[in-house]
Amino acid sequence: MFVPAHTLCGTAVAIHLSQENSSRRKRILQILLLAPALHFFLDLWPHWDASNLGSNYLVIGTPAWREAAIENVLGFAAVAWVLWKLKLFKNFWIQAFVLATWAPDLFTSLVLSGRITGAVFLKLQALHLATHSWWRGWYGEVPTFWPGLLGVGVNLVFCIIPAFYLYGIHLNREHFIRYPKRILTATD
Ligand SMILES: [Zn+2]
Numbered sequence: 001m002f003v004p005a006h007t008l009c010g011t012a013v014a015i016h017l018s019q020e021n022s023s024r025r026k027r028i029l030q031i032l033l034l035a036p037a038l039h040f041f042l043d044l045w046p047h048w049d050a051s052n053l054g055s056n057y058l059v060i061g062t063p064a065w066r067e068a069a070i071e072n073v074l075g076f077a078a079v080a081w082v083l084w085k086l087k088l089f090k091n092f093w094i095q096a097f098v099l100a101t102w103a104p105d106l107f108t109s110l111v112l113s114g115r116i117t118g119a120v121f122l123k124l125q126a127l128h129l130a131t132h133s134w135w136r137g138w139y140g141e142v143p144t145f146w147p148g149l150l151g152v153g154v155n156l157v158f159c160i161i162p163a164f165y166l167y168g169i170h171l172n173r174e175h176f177i178r179y180p181k182r183i184l185t186a187t188d
Contacts (some may be wrong), residue, residue: 001042001043001045001047001049001154001155001158002047002049002071002075002155002158002159003068003071003072003074003075003076003102003105004071004074004075004078004155004159005042005075005155005156005158005159006038006039006042006075006101006102006105007075007076007078007079007098007101007102008075008078008079008082008158008159008162008163008166009038009042009101009158009161009162010035010038010079010097010098010100010101010102011079011082011083011094011098011162011166012161012162012165012166013034013035013038013097013101014035014093014094014097014098015086015088015094015166015169016165017030017034017097018088018091018093018094027093030097031093031096031097031100032100034097035097035098035100035101035103036100036101036103036104036124038101039101039102039103039104039105039128040104040127040128040131042158043104043128043131043132044131044134045154045158046135046138046139046151046154047151047152047154047155048139048143048148048150048151048152048154048155049132049151049155050064050065050067050068050071051064052139052141052142052143052148052151053067053142054141054142057109058109058112058113075102079098082166083095085170086166086169086170104124104127104128105128107121107124107125107128108124108125108128108129111124111125112125139151
């Protein structure tokens with residue numbers, strides 16, 4: 001899935017979870033397990049991604065690399081803007097959760113480029129690959145117009161859903177969201 005879809009869904013879920021007064025242990029478990037699971041859940045939906053451009057996104061200057069670079073900048077700029085707007089910019093837990101929802105893409109890049117080889121990361125890479133493999137054949141290597149458009153649309157749907165949720169929080173910040181006191185005092 002596009003990086004903005006991963007990071008915006010991650011932000012929405014992280015903010016939703018931050019409403020409860022969780023223990024530190026519970027938050028760490030959410031970051032280690034729930035956040036990567038959210039990544040895999042999104043990748044299971046048949047979608048268009050940079051690898052469909054037919055070039056290697058790890059090779060600097062290729063169309064896929066450029067696309068991946070734009071996605072990453074957009075994905076993190078969107079999160080920074082949302083957290084700033086909601087006055088949650090300094091919330092470490094939310095940032096860590098969002099980073100963990102994106103982390104499988106980082107690990108895959110590092111494994112594919114041979115920079116890391118640890119067994120855990122290889123397993124994570126295999127799992128990540130598996131989420132794409134059940135539908136990959138539908139598109140072909142480089143999707144033609146209509147499948148490509150549909151695949152882009154799937155990405156956009158998963159940007160729009162969290163955007164609606166986050167906008168709702170923005171509109172009802174004082175009433176709807178029960179920010180734990182320590183989050184408010186840490187950021188306001
Ligand atoms: Zn992924």
